[in-house]
Every structure is written in structure tokens, then in C-alpha cells.
Amino acid sequence: MEKNSKIEFLAIGDMVIDAFIKLKTAEVVGEPDTKDYKICMPFGEKIPFDDVYVINAVGNASNAAVSAARLGLSTYFVTNIGDDKDGKDCLETLEKNNVHTEYVKINSGMKTNYHYVLMYGPERTILIKHQEYPYAFPEIDEPKWIYFSSINETAFPTMHNAIADYCEAHPDTKLAFQPGKFEIKLGKEKLERLYKNADLFFCNVEEAAKILGTESLEIKNLLTGMHNLGPKTVVITDGPKGAYAYDGTDMWFVPCYPDPAPPVSRTGAGDAFASTFTSAIALGKTPGEALAWGGINSMAVVQHVGANVGLLTREKLEEYLKNAPESYKAKKID
DSSP, X not given: OOOOSSOSEEEESOOEEEEEEXXXXXXXXXXXXXXXXXXXXXXXXXXXXXXXXXXXXXXXHHXXXXXXXXXXXXXXXXXXXXXXXXXXXXXXXXXXXXXXXTTEEEETTOOOOEXXXXXXXXXXXXXXXXXXXXXXXXXXXXXXXXXXXXXXXXXXXXXHHHHHHHHHHOTTSEEEEEOOHHHHHHOTTTTHHHHHHOSEEEEEHHHHHHHHTOSOOOHHHHHHHHHTTSOSEEEEEOGGGOEEXXXXXXXXXXXXXXXXXXXXXXXXXXXXXXXXXXHHHHTTOOXXXXXXXXXXHHHHHTTSSSTTTXXXXXXXXXXXXXXXXXXXXXXXXX
């Protein structure tokens, strides 16, 4: 793949392989989006499953890289893999999707991250293990956008501070920050510089409440609270209810794009939305247009098993947008 002189989209974060185990039977208890929502299986018994789907080169940042590349941006990826077959499979998947891999570090004697996804209906529980790679920020050409998401907690503070340092030293480079599980766990105080340097910030409603230390899920309070931490534009998704954006002056809302069929797997929907919104802004779209783009790619992803499988090309996304129902429009809200 020929290297471009300009990096339009530089994704930074961990990459994994997801093995989806589609369960035949299980018991689901509790209500969605609550701490009591659980999948239960008999202990000490043999449990049948329908199938296994192995998806290479996923994870928040990897999904974002594939998303941006399919939408036409010159995309590079900073990540770590092991020197094993799994790592080679991930590299091959990235290259097939036109993601430049010059900054993918192959670590001798280490494994590539491999997760197991217990899938029951459209929902899932993920068994995760992140390898403790020797994280380091590479020497890079100045990118138009850095997209940072979901890295092992052992990367703190090395990578987090290095990204903040880079953005402060290169004000023409814009930062999109989508915190993963470990970044949220670290807390907003330790990541203060990332929040302040973020041009775009992404999370869902429950994550926003956790970051802000509030029990309220009132969307306007969450948008203003997250914006007060420093990001220029905050985007908060709310599952089937839609998504919101706030730039300190205007608030927008977009409903979900109608599903053509019941969702197969919701894994990767948030990554698709955030990366597509960022790509749309990088391509000169308005926040309202970017919200509409994000909703379409999110819809497409949940129709497939695997967070990067259903990601759309720009041509296909614009076809969906052209044929969208009249009700599918981003609107400013008071």
C-alpha cells in the first residue's frame, strides 16, 4: 500500500480478535443498562452453542480505523500485536481494508489480544484480557486527526500524556477521544489534559454519568457536564433512543436510523457511530450531518456479527442517507 504524504486519520488504541460464541440457551435476568442485568448459565454442566465467529482486527480504535478507511480517509493505526498467527491475521485484515500499518508494533515473544464474546440474541458479554505491551508513542508525520480509544491501563500515563503532549505541540492536529473501559476507570482527573485537548468527545449516556459521578441520566445535564471538562464538541449516544451533540452553543439530536431487520449483534455500534461522526467532520460535514452519518453506520454494523464487518463505504452510506425516511434528520433542540 503506497504511503500518502498526509495522514488524515490516525487511530491509536489496542487491537483484539473477538471470538463470538453464539449460545443456544441461557437465562437473562434484570433490566438492560442496570447493574442487575445478567446472563446466567448452569455451573458444572455442558452448555450447547450454535456457532463460533472469529473476527480479526477489532477493538474500539481498530474499528475506527477500518471505518475511516472505508469512508475514504487516508488512515493509519498505532497499535501493538504479538509475533503470532493471530497478529499476522490482524495485519492482513487491516491491509485488506486499506489501513496503513507502518505504526503497528510487532512484539517478539508476546501474544495478540484475544477476547471471547458470549452472544445471546443481540446482546453479549465479553471476556477480556489485554496483553501488557511496552507502549510507546511513535515518531509520526503530522496527522489531520488523532482518534484515541481503549488501551490497556498499563499504558497510563505513557501513552495518554504523550498524546496530550503531541496535541499541545501540534495545534493543527485535532483530537477525537472515545474513552474505553480503562480510561473511564482512571477517572476524569487523571485524563484532564485529554479532555481539554479533545475537539470531539464520545461516550454513551451511562458512561457520561459514570465519568461525571452523577446518577442523573438527564441528557442536557450530561452534555453540558461533559462539555465543561474541555471538549469542544461532545457526542453522547443513547442506544435505541438516538444520539446527541453539543458544541457549547447548539445542541442537536438524531433518532436511530430504522433497522432493516432485527439487530444481530450490537457489538461495535458505538465505535461505528463515533468514528463515522469524526470522519464526517474530517470530510467537512456539519455536526448535524455527522450525526446522520453516524446513525447509518451504526445501524449497518448491528446487522452483522463482528464490529467491523458491516461498516459501510462512503458510497453506500450516502445511498442510505438519500433513501432515509423524512423523519431521519438531525434537529437542533432547546
